[in-house]
Amino acid sequence: MTAFVTCDLLDDHPDSNIQVLGPSLDNKFFKSYGGRKTFGGEIVTVKCYEDNSRVKELLASDGTGKVLVVDGGASMRCALMGDMIAESAVRNHWNGVVIYGCVRDVDAMAELDLGVHALAAIPRKSNRQGVGVIDIALHIGGVIIIPGNYIYADNNGIIISEEKLVEL
Template identity: 80%
Template sequence: MATAPFVTCDLLDDHPEKDIQVVTPSLDGKFFQSYGARKSFGGQVVTVKCFEDNSRVKELLATDGTGKVLVVDGGASMRCALMGDMIAESAVKNHWNGVIIYGCVRDVDAIAELDLGVQALAAIPRKSNRQGVGETNIELSFGGVTIQSGQYVYADNNGIVIAKESLVDL
C-alpha cells in the first residue's frame, strides 16, 4: 500500500506563497472521516456533482484514474451512500488515488481493506438510486472552498487542501 509523501500541515507551511484552499470543518457537525486503507492521498481533481444518484460516480471510477482523485459533491445528503465496496473496488482496479465525497459511503469494513484513499462525511447502509443524473467536470463549492477539475487535492487525517498546481510528486 502506497503512502503519499506529504502531511497537509507541512504542505501549507512549505508553500506560503501558493494559493492553497483548506476545507473547513462545519459547525453543524459535518466533518470528513477517513474510510479507505490509504490515510494520506492526493492527486489531480476530477469533479462530479450528484444528489442521491451515484451513476456518474460509478461511471468515472470505471475509467483510468491514474494520478487522480474523484471529488464528489453529494449535497451533504445523509439519506443514502454514493459509493460502496463494489464501486470502490473498481476505483482500485482503475488506479484512482482516492475519492472524497461530500456525502455518505457504505460497506465501510470492505472499503477499509482497499488500497484507496476515501474520505466522506458519514456512512449509511442505504444505496442510492441510479437514474443517470449528475454533472461532471463542473465547479464545486463546499466546506468553504471552490474546487475545479484539473486542480490538485491532498487529504490526510489533518484535513483536505486544494491547490491550483501540484505540490508534491505522488
C-alpha cells in the same frame, strides 16, 4: 506516491494559493474510510444528489494520478459509494475519492488501497437514474474545487491547490 503531511504542505508553501476544506456551514466534517490514509492527485469532479450513476461511471475509467471529488449535497439519506465501486476505483488506478455525502461497506473499504474521505457511513444505497454533472466547479465548505487542480488529504484534513505540491 510520495509521502506528505497536509500541515507541512501548507507550511512549506506559504505563498501558494492553497485552500483548506474545513467543516461545512452545518458543521459536517470529513472522515477517513479507505485503506490509504494519505492520498492526493489531480481533481475530477461530479455533482450528484442521491444518485451515484456518474460516480460509478467515472471510477470505472482510468484514474491514474487522480482523485474524484463528489458533491453529494451532504445528503445523509444514502451512500454514493460502496465496496464494489471502490474496488472498481482501485482496479482503475484512482488515488482516492472525497465525497460530500455518505459511503457504505466501510469495513471492506478500509481494506482497499484507496483513499476515501466522506461525511458519514449509511447502509442504504443510492438510486441510479443517470443523473449528475461531471467536470464542473464545486462549492463545498467555503472552498471552490476546480477540475484539474490538485487535492491532498490525510488524517489532518484536506487541502486544495492550483499547482502540484508534491510528486504523486
